[in-house]
Amino acid sequence: MNANMSNTRWTIGSVLLGAVLVFGFYGIVINATESELFERDALYIEECGACHLAYPPGLLPVQSWRGIMLGLEDHFDESAEMDGETTEHIANYLERVALQKGKPSPMSQMLRNMPEVPPLRITEFPSFVKAHDEIPKQLQVETLAEGFLSPCADCHREAADGMFDKKLLHPGYGPKIWGND
Ligand code: HEC
Ligand code: HEC
Numbered sequence: 741m742n743a744n745m746s747n748t749r750w751t752i753g754s755v756l757l758g759a760v761l762v763f764g765f766y767g768i769v770i771n772a773t774e775s776e777l778f779e780r781d782a783l784y785i786e787e788c789g790a791c792h793l794a795y796p797p798g799l800l801p802v803q804s805w806r807g808i809m810l811g812l813e814d815h816f817d818e819s820a821e822m823d824g825e826t827t828e829h830i831a832n833y834l835e836r837v838a839l840q841k842g843k844p845s846p847m848s849q850m851l852r853n854m855p856e857v858p859p860l861r862i863t864e865f866p867s868f869v870k871a872h873d874e875i876p877k878q879l880q881v882e883t884l885a886e887g888f889l890s891p892c893a894d895c896h897r898e899a900a901d902g903m904f905d906k907k908l909l910h911p912g913y914g915p916k917i918w919g920n921d
Contacts (some may be wrong), residue, residue, distance in 0.1 A: 803857070
């Protein structure tokens, strides 16, 4: 896998974050060296990227983000509780940049067939399930364990930048290749 590249990116990320902390400013960080597909927030990346990829906020609609932010004390069986000020800052950010009808983005396909009460997990959205339905077959398993597809960046090399195009999978990933060895 592309470990070097993601290390470099983490280093760049840490330097940026460091700079933000040094200036005592938890504002909006637009990472100018990457494609500017969405507004970034240093506090979100730090707090919500501590255990997993800081999911690009445009992957989920506001209802799902609210559900997540209101349930941090039992967040998928772990505690992700934060102080009130941090929680409020992140909740406001997510409300602002969430997936929205009529706001085109590379993640708009998540809206397809979305139920009225959307799930909390990205990996349970109908369009997500459909996009990944070949994967169990190619891995020759009946079903994937819950959470198997949650680390997007394992396969999508531009996941942190919100780009999930098939063409941007890590080399060697993808049902066509898995089926051919
Ligand atoms: C203490 C660790 C921890 C922190 C901090 C944390 N998470 Fe999580 N998160 C998890 C775990 C564990 C899962 C479930 C992963 C799995 O099933 O493999 C998860 C899953 C998720 C998912 C669902 C991914 C999917 O499967 O579609 C979302 C969305 C999410 N977290 C958002 C957040 C947000 C937003 C924050 C910050 C407010 C946050 N997380 C902070 C541990 C954490
Ligand atoms: C185990 C590898 C793997 C993981 C993990 C994974 N994906 Fe994928 N994803 C794929 C593959 C392979 C395809 C292309 C499927 C095909 O060719 O039909 C795909 C397709 C997609 C597509 C459709 C792309 C297109 O060009 O139409 C989206 C959107 C997507 N993934 C988002 C995500 C998100 C968001 C996550 C994390 C929550 C994720 N994926 C996790 C392997 C993965």
